[in-house]
């Protein structure tokens with residue numbers, strides 16, 4: 001059977017497993033490897049899954065036997081020194097991060113075509129799925145046609161991006177797009193994209209070998225997939241691109257914290273309550289950069305969606321993953337979500353053969369540390385008002401809000417006089433005079449948005465339309481603690497039928513009791529898949545949610561990503577004029593200030609039924625444990641306990657949610673019926689993109705002048721100027737902001753010059769497919785401080801992306817200076833402090849740096865992903881030694897700089913910074929080159945990872 005298999009260092013571990021139906025499959029066996037490395041049997045399950053990938057992909061080049069030996073010998077508390085190359089099975093993308101990645105692929109095809117090669121040579125080597133979920137906003141809410149109108153606006157705003165994606169759908173065989181309106185990336189991944197185990201293709205060196213699903217995704221909550229035993233986490237775009245083109249993702253083997261669960265959740269306690277408790281515990285345990293793995297008999301009691309909810313919030317508790325092993329509950333979930341019997345059998349048989357099936361018991365595995373939780377102690381909770389780890393038991397929410405209202409910001413408070421807590425402030429009726437004598441306005445927006453959008457297809461029209469959305473009835477007054485947004489949103493919870501059915505049941509009982517929600521509260525239901533609507537309809541619960549304003553508003557991230565849409569201008573005015581602390585309650589996972597809405601300062605994360613309950617209560621100043629939620633139709637007090645659904649009631653409806661047929665029928669439509677709006681999108685056809693004029697999408701310049709041989713550039717940099725001197729903790733958002741584009745900025749000027757009205761600027765995030773916008777936006781964060789610019793008279797620092805052009809010292813935008821330096825052929829460098837490039841991974845932070853002609857970044861220390869992204873774009877990261885810094889060396893920014901490297905670059909070699917002062921005096925400063933691995937040396941020599949991979953693909 002193995003006769004034709006080429007030599008492979010671990011061929012002797014190739015074994016066969018048998019499925020229940022008697023089919024056989026080959027696999028690289030971990031139990032067999034354990035005969036050489038007995039330690040394997042006690043490794044955390046997640047480490048063993050990575051080990052399988054390292055063993056299977058051991059090609060003697062990118063992955064060598066020493067990597068296998070190192071990981072097989074993982075020790076719970078060893079010092080972590082050497083990175084491990086991890087080749088993943090697939091890649092998932094959301095649309096904000098996916099578009100620039102698709103643009104790079106499209107540009108590679110142009111290169112192939114220009115060189116007379118078959119453009120199809122450029123094809124992702126592992127399957128890639130892009131789910132369009134980040135762009136829809138809750139402009140409309142509380143009406144039957146909210147979803148329809150919001151989607152129309154979404155397509156209007158994003159037409160050029162969607163045309164480009166449509167080209168990608170037809171051009172690449174291994175690049176799938178789940179169109180807008182299907183759901184949220186992580187829920188779609190859980191319900192549909194994850195297929196259990198994979199099998200190598202016929203043309204593979206080891207054809208027909210089964211291996212477990214693993215992935216990276218360009219979204220931090222990719223970890224949700226850890227709930228079904230898939231190893232995977234969020235990475236930056238450049239790493240994802242590398243993974244997609246067959247390059248390993250490099251990571252230091254982490255510590256693995258075992259989380260032992262015992263007992264069972266009590267009656268009335270939800271998965272959301274549990275995840276908020278887990279987040280609070282793990283934040284205290286400091287699990288940043290670690291894997292967390294759940295085990296113990298309590299884990300076995302958790303249904304799969306509950307596990308996924310816990311895995312989803314790994315970024316909030318700081319871990320790289322929150323991993324759950326595969327067991328019979330995973331198999332049940334696969335069956336309930338419509339995976340085929342064959343897939344399920346292969347999946348189960350594979351994991352059993354690897355001795356990875358089942359939840360480990362205490363003592364089975366050597367973890368770096370063990371944390372324990374008795375599920376029976378978890379209580380209904382919210383988290384907030386500013387951080388997900390600040391959990392508050394529901395009976396303490398009112399008092400905690402009252403306390404924080406007057407506490408200083410240093411104690412997480414809002415610094416407001418206590419006597420204002422219960423004051424009410426009148427709101428003008430829409431378009432009318434001050435409240436009290438305003439004429440009545442109709443509850444629905446009087447202008448037809450549909451009409452406006454159809455007749456004036458510009459984003460400005462959409463903006464216009466937005467201004468009439470919302471409800472501000474006469475007599476309305478608002479105050480501190482008022483709930484103004486209540487959103488059932490976010491993959492964290494909407495993938496969990498238990499909590500959504502609970503929300504529906506609570507809504508039903510509330511409506512039957514005669515409770516209502518005030519119309520000015522922006523209520524929305526934005527599930528992460530259409531399946532939710534299907535089971536809420538079948539169970540006849542949707543009409544009750546709708547009666548309370550929770551009409552379907554979108555299938556997408558919406559409020560969770562800050563796309564809550566605006567409040568009415570009248571409400572905004574009262575909040576800002578009176579500095580009110582108003583609230584949002586959402587079933588999301590992040591709540592830091594201004595994430596949900598710029599004017600809502602208190603944001604609470606809660607389970608979907610509690611979102612409905614707080615919408616009814618309308619305020620955080622009510623104790624839902626002791627005070628009535630509202631008054632019923634007979635004038636009676638109705639308490640939360642009166643309408644809270646029981647576990648039995650939820651369980652009785654669960655069969656409607658776990659219906660394999662319904663899942664299959666729904667996801668078949670991704671290909672067969674992507675929707676009317678999607679069908680109306682017409683884009684370029686063919687294998688090569690022709691780049692029609694657009695201010696959203698343009699051919700990236702990373703391959704301009706590409707040759708098959710890497711250019712013979714001298715190692716090091718000569719005669720560079722400093723572009724900026726930065727302090728500590730410069731984030732990727734400082735380097736490449738995602739938010740709004742200022743009119744007076746280089747990007748704003750460019751957009752205006754290209755005919756884009758200010759109202760249509762959109763955000764940097766949505767324009768990541770266009771380098772002309774993004775390079776102008778690099779270092780353009782309005783809060784960034786270039787310390788090369790002298791202090792202001794009051795000692796403060798000027799903010800914004802400015803620099804002093806050298807040697808004249810003329811002050812200008814960094815972008816403008818960069819263009820002058822590039823025109824002169826002068827290289828540039830950036831000086832930073834500690835943790836340069838911290839914050840969320842953002843590929844444009846490295847891409848933009850490269851496009852501005854920056855050749856080196858010299859800092860006290862680097863954030864891990866940004867450092868590797870710099871190398872990936874051919875920019876040298878260098879680190880000061882000892883206590884050296886640009887400040888201690890007296891660097892002012894007007895000097896000339898050389899960076900000397902040995903011709904034969906080695907990882908982490910010594911380098912020298914030669915500083916030539918204005919008076920011609922020179923100094924030599926030792927540095928460490930932060931190219932950390934041999935493969936990174938290759939990336940650098942090739943001018944970055946993209947040309948490196950392109951050369952490999954074209955040569956192949």
Ligand code: SF4
Nearest residue numbers: 221490491557560561
């Ligand atoms: S719903 Fe929230 S957590 Fe989920 S993918 Fe969207 S933004 Fe991320």
